Amino acid sequence: MNASEAMDRATADVVVIGLGALGVSALWRLAERGVDVLGIDQFAVPHAHGATHGKTRLFRTICLEHDALGAWAQLSHRLFDALSAETGKRILDITGGVMIGDPDSGAIRGTRAAARRLGLEVERFDRDQIAARWPAHSDLAPGDVGLFDPAAGAAFPEAYVEAALARARSLGARAIGGVRVTGIRPEGEGLRIDLAFGSLRARQVVLATGVWLQEFAPGLPLDPVRTSMTWFAPAPGFALAQFPVFIREISPTLTLWGHGGIGGGEIKVGLGDVGVPRARLDPAHIDRGIETRDLRALEQAVARYLPGMGPRPSRVDPCVINRTPDNQFIIGRLPALGGRLIAAGGDNGHAFKHAPAIGEVVAAITTDTSPPLETDFIDPGRFARVLA
Ligand SMILES: Cc1cc2nc3c(=O)[nH]c(=O)nc-3n(C[C@H](O)[C@H](O)[C@H](O)COP(=O)(O)OP(=O)(O)OC[C@H]3O[C@@H](n4cnc5c(N)ncnc54)[C@H](O)[C@@H]3O)c2cc1C
Incomplete structure (x- = not known):
């Protein structure tokens, strides 16, 4: 059996496409829940071709972008600290x-x-x-x-990606770098994910593809820009x-x-x-x-x-960011493909500090449990007219 045939037989309950800050967070938080999860990225991770590189990001819990986001950043702070303790990686430096x-x-x-x-x-x-x-x-x-x-300071994106990936793997998650996903289609009760070589099967897919999100969710009102x-x-x-x-x-x-x-x-x-x-x-x-x-x-x-x-x-x-009309993230189930796609994107250039919380919310949505945070403002349903 060659590598492509082996891939064709591979299955996972959930496949996370994209292993930048949001994708590794989803992978890690799903793995913490014991979900059979596989992550895949077109590049070896971490890398400098998307949005999650450049050594530092500003971290603060006092968030101006939405009233609810303070609680998101507080949860992220706790999860960053837990991940640091588990992996020995320095992810946050709280300098004020x-x-x-x-x-x-x-x-x-x-x-x-x-x-x-x-x-x-x-x-x-x-x-x-x-x-x-x-x-x-x-x-x-x-x-x-x-x-x-x-309580403000700097967070370290590459260290975070490495730590979240390592922790997810230690919990049984699988991750593949350097393989591009070329399409997603329905197959039986689930989805077939076509790759540059071979394919995979999954029950659900998390789309954490950054500025490449529209390739798989063309209806979303996104504006990818360089900054x-x-x-x-x-x-x-x-x-x-x-x-x-x-x-x-x-x-x-x-x-x-x-x-x-x-x-x-x-x-x-x-x-x-x-x-x-x-x-x-x-x-x-x-x-x-x-x-x-x-x-x-x-x-x-x-x-x-x-x-x-x-x-x-x-x-x-x-670096690149993906803007939305209201400057809020897009996280939640999309109506296409029987609701089996969960979007985690629309970062608007301020998502790194919320990445672990986003992972937790994605894991809750994917496992049909209640997210631990307010989510109405990031639900893709607010763009229902364009998604219909
Ligand atoms: C200049 C700049 C400054 C910023 N400052 C801050 C800050 O101070 N504080 C803060 O909180 N946030 C900040 N941000 C935002 C933060 O960095 C981003 O919100 C976050 O990194 C987004 O991560 P992501 O996972 O959505 O995207 P990405 O890191 O781009 O990940 C998407 C991944 O999907 C993969 N992918 C795409 N298509 C495919 C495919 N077909 N097959 C397989 N893989 C695929 C890509 O290779 C990539 O790895 C800043 C961003 C920029 C650009």
Whole structure:
């Protein structure tokens, strides 16, 4: 029997397609429930071709994107910690984080409201206190305030993927890298999953294919776009130790974020993405070249507001995100193929901190049990008209 024939005979109760942050989370949480689960990715994982690479992601439980997400991030925090303890991998570094902006800005008002909802304390700093405590931040407006969230920090995406995969395997899950799924079709009571070579059979499929989601769920209103990761080398004398993760809303159309003081070297800085127009990408032909026009706005902002860095980036790496019309994830059963497909996508560039919770919700949906979190706002059913 050759490899292709062996594949044709392979079956799993659930196949997870895509092993980025969301797919490995589903694999791990399904394996924890004792489900016979197999994960598959077109690349060897972890890899740098999707959305889950680049060493760090901002982590916080004070989430501005939706009222319910604080509880999601809290569950993720517990699961990140449990996974670290089980695998010995460092996945989170809680250094605290500061949100800076006008008291009426979305960043400050949203942080206050989200902290209140979670019953968390955030310390308030006025402009002079910000300048004294975090001197890297320059050209502060007279009315700027800073809110320090002691529970924020950085998460490490590649380490997480490796740890979740290792834990899932130790629980009996199977995972295959370097094999592309080319189609999914009904077969008897289940589904046949066609691969670049051979095929698999499963009762249900979790679609965690990132910007490639529309290939299998063409009705979903998704907008895959490119958004680069950019690092700057601090100039001599830059106080790296006084530079925690931050989000700084300079104006309604200009937000800077960054992860500093991690790894002791380069600092990752980016521009806020929500609402920023970006060209839709073709997932089949992702342009990975870097053009100076991608960087100009960021370089100008860094030169003015963080002048102790740069002036030019030390490293740039393309990344991708999948936008939805309401900036919320799409997680749940799709009506096609008898409801046997479960989508886990629409990440909108803020899903890493929620990945373990997303895995838990996907595992609950797949096993027809109640998710432990509020899920109405991420249900694909909200796009019922386009899915029908
Ligand atoms: C620049 C940038 C900064 C970000 N910052 C933050 C942050 O600070 N905090 C935060 O929480 N989030 C952040 N995010 C978002 C976060 O990184 C993503 O939401 C998350 O990584 C998405 O993971 P995913 O599993 O959906 O996608 P991916 O990691 O892209 O995984 C999809 C997988 O599916 C596989 N696949 C696709 N098609 C097929 C196929 N046909 N067959 C087999 N395999 C297939 C791909 O190979 C890939 O491995 C950021 C994202 C970017 C781009």
